[in-house]
Amino acid sequence: xxxxxxxxxxxxxxxxxxxxxxxxxxxxxxxxxxxxxxxxxxxxxxxxxxxxxxxxxxxxxxxxxxxxxxxxxxxxxxxxxxxxxxxxxxxxxxxxxxxxxxxxxxxxxxxxxxxxxxxxxxxxxxxxxxxxxxxxxxxxxxxxxxxxxxxxxxxxxxxxxxxxxxxxxxxxxxxxxxxxxxxxxxxxxxxxxxxxx
Amino acid sequence: xxxxxxxxxxxxxxxxxxxxxxxxxxxxxxxxxxxxxxxxxxxxxxxxxxxxxxxxxxxxxxxxxxxxxxxxxxxxxxxxxxxxxxxxxxxxxxxxxxxxxxxxxxxxxxxxxxxxxxxxxxxxxxxxxxxxxxxxxxxxxxxxxxxxxxxxxxxxxxxxxxxxxxxxxxxxxxxxxxxxxxxxxxxxxxxxxxxxx
DNA sequence: CCCATGTGAGACATTCATGTCTCATTAAAG
DNA sequence: CTTTAATGAGACATGAATGTCTCACATGGG
Numbered sequence: 001x002x003x004x005x006x007x008x009x010x011x012x013x014x015x016x017x018x019x020x021x022x023x024x025x026x027x028x029x030x031x032x033x034x035x036x037x038x039x040x041x042x043x044x045x046x047x048x049x050x051x052x053x054x055x056x057x058x059x060x061x062x063x064x065x066x067x068x069x070x071x072x073x074x075x076x077x078x079x080x081x082x083x084x085x086x087x088x089x090x091x092x093x094x095x096x097x098x099x100x101x102x103x104x105x106x107x108x109x110x111x112x113x114x115x116x117x118x119x120x121x122x123x124x125x126x127x128x129x130x131x132x133x134x135x136x137x138x139x140x141x142x143x144x145x146x147x148x149x150x151x152x153x154x155x156x157x158x159x160x161x162x163x164x165x166x167x168x169x170x171x172x173x174x175x176x177x178x179x180x181x182x183x184x185x186x187x188x189x190x191x192x193x194x195x196x197x
Numbered sequence: 198x199x200x201x202x203x204x205x206x207x208x209x210x211x212x213x214x215x216x217x218x219x220x221x222x223x224x225x226x227x228x229x230x231x232x233x234x235x236x237x238x239x240x241x242x243x244x245x246x247x248x249x250x251x252x253x254x255x256x257x258x259x260x261x262x263x264x265x266x267x268x269x270x271x272x273x274x275x276x277x278x279x280x281x282x283x284x285x286x287x288x289x290x291x292x293x294x295x296x297x298x299x300x301x302x303x304x305x306x307x308x309x310x311x312x313x314x315x316x317x318x319x320x321x322x323x324x325x326x327x328x329x330x331x332x333x334x335x336x337x338x339x340x341x342x343x344x345x346x347x348x349x350x351x352x353x354x355x356x357x358x359x360x361x362x363x364x365x366x367x368x369x370x371x372x373x374x375x376x377x378x379x380x381x382x383x384x385x386x387x388x389x390x391x392x393x394x
Numbered sequence: 395c396c397c398a399t400g401t402g403a404g405a406c407a408t409t410c411a412t413g414t415c416t417c418a419t420t421a422a423a424g
Numbered sequence: 425c426t427t428t429a430a431t432g433a434g435a436c437a438t439g440a441a442t443g444t445c446t447c448a449c450a451t452g453g454g
């Protein structure tokens with residue numbers, strides 16, 4: 001709990017501020033800088049000293065999200081073992097960041113015209129690679145593209161985070177619900193060939 | 198192209214305005230009233246004459262979303278035939294409204310404290326009922342709750358709508374991708390019992 | 395003890411979306 | 425043609441969030 005970052009004094013815990021901001025903005029994406037500051041237990045002035053403005057704050061949250069995602073990807077060792085187990089580990093590792101991801105996922109629309117952080121591309125590629133590997137080994141169906149499976153994973157993570165936040169799904173079921181639904185659809189072989197309605 | 202609604206003149210097509218607003222707000226949820234007006238091809242003044250304010254506009258979009266959802270639910274005849282076919286029809290019917298749904302789904306967080314439109318509860322119940330029926334008939338797994346399957350459907354619809362909007366998924370694949378992933382996970386029987394990682 | 399640094403509180407100007415208003419124009423109905 | 429109604433363009437005030445500033449206070453280091 002000492003020697004934080006730069007040099008010396010009881011500086012505001014930047015990570016804690018970002019945590020609070022993520023938690024608040026996930027529920028209320030239009031929250032004021034003042035509300036964000038209050039949620040973090042600091043004053044608006046101090047918040048402004050650490051993040052030049054709302055945009056900078058969101059960018060910092062994006063950087064945090066990317067950082068946590070990549071850490072989760074590393075920890076999940078996506079290259080090892082069966083692809084389905086890799087997906088299990090991925091969801092397990094990424095779960096703590098799900099709420100933040102849900103916020104960034106919907107906020108990304110703001111970056112439409114502007115430059116998109118290349119970190120997301122890297123993450124997308126790494127996740128898509130798992131699904132592609134699973135397809136190559138025959139574990140996963142080949143009629144659902146890796147890009148769509150990646151997108152669907154994001155969507156399910158966001159849905160799960162919101163459902164948990166609103167009490168519609170128990171927090172303990174988060175991992176199971178997401179992985180079971182995603183893998184059940186991604187895994188090959190089905191009871192019967194599905195006909196078009 | 199005549200005798201619109203109330204009485205007489207070339208009144209702005211309210212439905213068209215809502216369409217444009219939905220399309221724009223889906224991509225840029227923070228769009229200005231002025232941008233919404235421009236997108237609809239009308240002036241801000243006229244937009245204001247039809248919708249008292251931004252809040253009223255969002256409420257109208259919500260009402261439209263609910264209306265289209267319930268129409269889709271009716272058209273899908275969820276009570277008839279196998280539950281999996283009912284889900285097929287549901288996604289097929291609800292697809293045109295997916296973008297609007299995606300917007301409302303993320304915007305709903307704004308209504309946190311306030312009163313939630315009871316229409317959503319009705320819709321949630323009707324969709325959950327399909328999954329519950331499928332579970333009762335043995336078509337669907339029972340370890341994924343109807344509430345979660347409903348939530349997941351919303352998430353996949355939103356993901357699909359965004360993925361299509363950004364060109365990551367072909368529009369023609371929308372229905373297939375969503376239904377296959379959702380049903381593949383919701384359908385009972387799997388190749389092998391899944392073990393916990 | 396004194397100094398330096400980070401913080402909280404509040405004042406202040408600025409920007410921007412919003413909401414309201416007026417007025418001229420256009421189009422349909424009589 | 426005349427009347428009525430709806431629209432488009434623009435001016436204007438309002439309110440909210442933002443960004444910047446100053447000053448007092450607290451805490452830790454020397």
